[in-house]
Amino acid sequence: SAVISQKPSRDICQRGTSLTIQCQVDSQVTMMFWYRQQPGQSLTLIATANQGSEATYESGFVIDKFPISRPNLTFSTLTVSNMSPEDSSIYLCSVRDREVTEAFFGQGTRLTVV
């Protein structure tokens, strides 16, 4: 299994600012994903974080709004840029290994934009 440390666990941010969320894994993993969960909704995949290259974004998400870094196989960051109240959500990172498809999740970051 993989243990994921995600931080911050929650934050209240001003409109127009940016927040960077960190995801640290206790072992090297092949796949890292970032999800958004809007209030009352299911999880939506934002992007796949690729080690050493640009992230792969899902339809409706763009790099300028959600820049992602993944400098190595154990760490990734997601930045929510130029925030608006519509960005208020829970953001989660998730990891899976190439050979094992069980998914592990971070504790989530509850973001409120005011």
Added chain:
Amino acid sequence: KNEVEQSPQNLTAQEGEFITINCSYSVGISALHWLQQHPGGGIVSLFMLSSGKKKHGRLIATINIQEKHSSLHITASHPRDSAVYICAVSLMYSGGGADGLTFGKGTHLIIQP
């Protein structure tokens, strides 16, 4: 597009009751996941299964591949089981592409003492 439907959306039961949450999906999958989300937002993986049945403590998960249906059962339910239970499906990992998960909307379970 693969759709994942869960039922019921909300469930309130008394402590000790037997709980069943259902999940149906529309296309072929390689694995189905049952996840538990607590109020803080963090998610714990309960089961990953591709056939048959798995049991862990008071939790039992079953899957019928032909019928594209899975159930999560909780025996002797307890207030600490109160959480959102999410069904998610994944495609077989193959070649150079990575795929995430398709999630159901979750079942909000409340167990009253």
